[in-house]
Amino acid sequence: MDIIDAMSLTRQEVDHIAELARLELTEEEKARYREQLSAILDYAARLQAVDTSHISPTATVLNTRSPLRPDEPAAGLTIDEALQNAPRAEQRQFRVPPVQE
């Protein structure tokens, strides 16, 4: 397995991650996270030393499969319950700004 070059995150990478995560960050936050995340990732890079060539990943510790239930309709939240915490609701819907490309 190739050793990943776990040097500091670049400024562009931090911008990119923030965009993927939909987080608006200040310049100060970006600088601080860049440093802290780089340190954490450097630490995490020690996992590269472990031979996992014959190992399957553990997605869940359980051996059981999720049971299915019969395809029968059941009560869920009412519209009013669903709108209870809405920051803005209109005409029994969530009101949001227009989506722009």
Place this chain on the structure above:
Amino acid sequence: MSALEEFTVTGLMAALRSGEVSSRALTEEVLARIDRLEPQLHAFITQMPERALNAADAADRRWQEWRKDPSVELPPLLGLPVAVKDVLSLAGVRCTCGSKILENFVPPYTATSVQRLLDAGVVVVGKTNTDEFAMGSSTENSAYGPSANPWDTQRVPGGSSGGSAAAVAARVVPAALGTDTGGSVRQPAAYCGVTGIKTTYGRVSRYGLVAYGSSLDSVGVLASSAEDAALLFAQMAGYDPRDATSVQAPVEPVDRLDGGVRGLRIGVPDEYFVAGIHPEVEQAVKAAVAAFEDLGAEVQPVRLPHTEYALPVYYLIAPAEASANLARYDGVRFGLRAPADTVSDLFCRSRGSGFGAEVKRRIMLGTYALSAGYYDAYYAQAQKVRTLIKQDFERAYTQVDVIAAPVAPSTAFRLGEHTDDPLAMYLEDVFTLPANLAGVPGLAFPCGFDSQGLPVGMQLMGPHFGEAQLFRAAHAYQQVTSWHLRRPALASA
């Protein structure tokens, strides 16, 4: 000592049954303790005095009915005041998860774990403080301010279930719910000198638990003894069809805990007694292991060779899962919505201003670990090393019944000590993380005090669904020791 002075779940239930105390009187006493100690402890985010007193009165009416007609079936914890960590939903009561982004969020439904305790008759008095979205080891990441350790209010109670641990240690409530994703029940239990169970993954429903790391999260209990914790555990454990990861394994009864430990094989892993552990912690844990041996347990070394990788594995998997779980906080349907004219700004500003630093840090870390080009090297590799960690436990349990280990490398640290160094904070979790990665249960309980008078905790870890054995073993230890009976000075003030 009166039941109120003793303040155990077991004792209080007996007192409610005998009529020595009413639920109303007990709940009023709890509310008075909250009033008196909250300025120092800040254990609660939301208090529920009115609702609690109404529930107490309803409980008392049922007790009265029972006294007239003892054939009436009563729920086993009827009238018992408890607290609930503020990441577990209770319909109609604000659930903040320690975050500004959910400051005014009121869940429309109740978590299964909480509902089962309500069905068992408990009186919920409040929602306790937590690190934001359960991410942290001290409650210093709570957007509502940290909680204090009742043993020394300049120190942290641990986290993320720090509010629950502080409330139980200060004898404000006899028991409280917590959650454990990387140690968040066991570590605060150890720091506060109380008993805390991290349950097997899949044993207690996660329905209604605000998700942090879905393959790691567990609902647990904090109380002042194994016997007390077991009583709440018994009510919550068991299959729930509303949680797709809930397991249909039978729940071994925990009502008789006096089996003792003769012949119990206890494994002691060298990998947990590494440099960096405080000598007083090591000494107290080893003395406790010797005490188990005196009680008839068979102690032997075990190897858990991949222990050193638990930390990097956890701090890739948990943030990765968190980045997915916290994507729902977008200002659209619930939670904080920042002013914005576009949907993109809506998301970015709501999340940027609503989340605290640690949460944003973990979301960033997780997003990176899952992103194209890095997924295989980070996330996938971590999931594979996780398999090795899990296999370490499986192999160990072919030789021993339980594994004894410290809970944290030190006793409670000072508020502010690790604030500038996230990695140093993460290192507080080294001994607790492996159990979450393997999904095994772990029971933390006090085994001594250091030279500063701070509690030292140890943990027993068992195979999947082996909680009963852990409770029995800790109970045997608590019959011959009194660490768990000690209480901080401010509890009696």
